[in-house]
Amino acid sequence: MLHPPPTLSALRSSTARRLLRRTPTTLIRRVSLEADNSIPDEPHESIQSIGIIGGGISGLASAWYLSKFAPDVPVTLIEKSGRLGGWIRSKKVGHERGTVRFDMGPRTLRPWSSAGLGTLDMIRQLDLQDEMVLVPKTAPAAKERYIYYPDRLNRLPSSIPTFFTSLRLPIMKGIFTSLIPEYFKPKRPATLTDESVGSFITRRFSRPLAENVVSAALHGIYAGDVDKLSMKSLFPKIWRDEEKHGSIGKGLIAREKAKPIDDVVFNDALRIPNRKFMWGLRGVVMYCFKQGMETLTKAIERDLRSSENVTIVTEAEVDKIKWDGEYFSLDSPSHFATPHKFTHLISTLPAPYTSRLLPSPVSPLSLIPLTTVLVVNLYYHSPSLLPITGFGYLLPKTVPASQNPHQALGVIFDSDVYRKFDEPGTKLTVMLGGHHWDGLSEAELREKEEKAVEMAVETLRIQVGGGFVTEEPAAVNKGLMRGCIPQYTVGHEERCIQARGELEERFGGRLAVVGSSYKGVGVSDCIRMARELAVKWAREGEGTGLEDVEKRWAVRQRVVW
Numbered sequence: 001m002l003h004p005p006p007t008l009s010a011l012r013s014s015t016a017r018r019l020l021r022r023t024p025t026t027l028i029r030r031v032s033l034e035a036d037n038s039i040p041d042e043p044h045e046s047i048q049s050i051g052i053i054g055g056g057i058s059g060l061a062s063a064w065y066l067s068k069f070a071p072d073v074p075v076t077l078i079e080k081s082g083r084l085g086g087w088i089r090s091k092k093v094g095h096e097r098g099t100v101r102f103d104m105g106p107r108t109l110r111p112w113s114s115a116g117l118g119t120l121d122m123i124r125q126l127d128l129q130d131e132m133v134l135v136p137k138t139a140p141a142a143k144e145r146y147i148y149y150p151d152r153l154n155r156l157p158s159s160i161p162t163f164f165t166s167l168r169l170p171i172m173k174g175i176f177t178s179l180i181p182e183y184f185k186p187k188r189p190a191t192l193t194d195e196s197v198g199s200f201i202t203r204r205f206s207r208p209l210a211e212n213v214v215s216a217a218l219h220g221i222y223a224g225d226v227d228k229l230s231m232k233s234l235f236p237k238i239w240r241d242e243e244k245h246g247s248i249g250k251g252l253i254a255r256e257k258a259k260p261i262d263d264v265v266f267n268d269a270l271r272i273p274n275r276k277f278m279w280g281l282r283g284v285v286m287y288c289f290k291q292g293m294e295t296l297t298k299a300i301e302r303d304l305r306s307s308e309n310v311t312i313v314t315e316a317e318v319d320k321i322k323w324d325g326e327y328f329s330l331d332s333p334s335h336f337a338t339p340h341k342f343t344h345l346i347s348t349l350p351a352p353y354t355s356r357l358l359p360s361p362v363s364p365l366s367l368i369p370l371t372t373v374l375v376v377n378l379y380y381h382s383p384s385l386l387p388i389t390g391f392g393y394l395l396p397k398t399v400p401a402s403q404n405p406h407q408a409l410g411v412i413f414d415s416d417v418y419r420k421f422d423e424p425g426t427k428l429t430v431m432l433g434g435h436h437w438d439g440l441s442e443a444e445l446r447e448k449e450e451k452a453v454e455m456a457v458e459t460l461r462i463q464v465g466g467g468f469v470t471e472e473p474a475a476v477n478k479g480l481m482r483g484c485i486p487q488y489t490v491g492h493e494e495r496c497i498q499a500r501g502e503l504e505e506r507f508g509g510r511l512a513v514v515g516s517s518y519k520g521v522g523v524s525d526c527i528r529m530a531r532e533l534a535v536k537w538a539r540e541g542e543g544t545g546l547e548d549v550e551k552r553w554a555v556r557q558r559v560v561w
């Protein structure tokens with residue numbers, strides 16, 4: 001018997017009704033083909049001049065796509081500091097035997113995430129393929145990950161057999177027994193429109209899973225608090241599965257392949273030109289660049305500097321954005337000497353900073369909090385100081401203070417990620433603070449920054465021990481990354497929807513926001529948002545960047561006979 005036809009929930013258009021009559025296997029493909037995704041030969045006539053505030057990856061990517069999709073429109077990229085690249089920063093530090101390169105911000109990328117294809121497409125167009133370091137799924141950095149809890153490193157399972165052997169580890173206590181009951185638990189009341197990840201996991205599984213495992217994973221991505229971050233925004237598919245199928249277990253058994261429609265559309269636009277490149281990346285789960293992540297931002301910068309329609313202005317702080325109904329103008333204490341009247345403006349600054357620059361604040365933007373991470377890079381001459389290999393380890397919020405006195409969030413084993421392309425010693429990054437330090441005063445943060453290296457070294461001595469107890473680092477680097485990671489706390493989606501409404505109403509879709517504050521905190525998420533906005537502006541001349549914040553799903557179901 002053929003099961004009932006698949007459904008396209010939430011997409012209630014004539015396209016959807018037509019799609020429902022088609023066979024399940026062609027469904028996702030049809031959605032993307034029928035969504036008009038083309039880039040016009042001429043950009044929309046209302047676009048006369050574009051300003052972009054912020055020279056990090058979001059600003060660079062926005063300028064890059066606009067230089068492609070609107071090549072005759074003048075684009076001005078304005079950056080407060082003297083350098084471009086934002087949090088993406090690779091730095092060389094000397095030691096008595098040579099130099100070592102450290103990455104301070106993001107350092108690796110995943111090719112197969114929903115946004116990853118956009119970054120690959122950019123890398124191919126910038127001709128950076130030979131600069132890539134590919135990490136296959138069999139490499140220790142790809143499969144060996146650890147959580148430190150409560151006083152030792154627990155290796156996370158990476159297969160079904162290792163799942164069973166891991167059951168004796170402290171980290172697995174109270175987890176296995178919560179898996180099967182989840183299937184039978186009632187679904188959430190319809191009135192619950194969002195909740196914290198911690199509350200969701202505790203409700204459906206158990207508190208130990210939320211606070212010992214998931215809290216650690218969220219430290220590694222958001223440096224955020226499991227009890228504050230939004231389930232709906234961080235795990236939309238799981239959130240939907242509970243609503244649609246009643247439980248996550250039932251969702252798994254239904255084997256429904258649901259994908260956000262905008263992911264399908266985005267990937268369809270890029271799949272064909274990158275087919276060969278993607279084929280060459282089979283089996284690769286992660287990649288980085290031989291000379292660090294700055295390879296990417298430097299290449300975009302080079303390309304922009306050779307584009308006739310792009311002007312880059314650095315050391316130009318913007319104080320205020322003004323809007324007279326036709327043009328944006330910018331107030332700046334540095335009075336930069338380029339024309340700065342724009343028909344269209346993009347702010348790539350973190351949401352609350354954008355809100356402050358506007359003629360009057362957009363309150364939903366000011367309510368998106370930011371968290372600060374202290375990054376400490378350490379290099380030791382000995383090549384094998386670590387007793388284990390792998391990507392590194394994360395610390396959940398439940399590690400006792402005696403084992404984690406400086407509130408470290410995690411440690412990355414950089415030398416295991418780069419291996420043959422790197423210096424021979426042991427290179428690590430210790431990340432501290434995040435939500436643990438929310439609410440600290442400027443003076444307290446400065447004190448942490450001053451003691452950063454001591455805190456990182458002591459953390460390694462307590463948690464890893466061995467050679468770290470006796471050997472001193474040969475080279476160090478530190479950076480307090482103030483407000484580097486936006487926090488998608490409960491109600492984030494609603495805040496983005498409200499912000500979109502306000503931006504549309506006040507600026508008619510001529511002012512847009514792009515960046516990590518909205519639809520994903522990763523490098524690829526920012527690149528994708530920049531591309532999507534550039535396509536929308538080129539086609540329609542308006543857009544806020546916050547279209548598609550609420551997920552609409554394309555669904556393909558397994559056919560059972």
Ligand SMILES: C=Cc1c2[nH]c(c1C)Cc1[nH]c(c(CCC(=O)O)c1C)Cc1[nH]c(c(C)c1CCC(=O)O)Cc1[nH]c(c(C)c1C=C)C2
Pocket residue numbers: 104105106107108109110219220221222223373392393394409410411412431432434481484485521522523
């Ligand atoms: C400055 C610190 C950052 C922390 N998270 C991010 C940054 C930039 C953003 C981020 N980190 C990860 C993802 C998931 C997507 C992915 O590409 O894998 C995102 C969006 C995972 C991740 N976590 C760490 C690393 C090295 C990676 C890979 C991606 C990257 O290079 O950033 C380690 C790590 N990141 C943070 C902490 C506290 C931490 C701890 C070891 C915060």
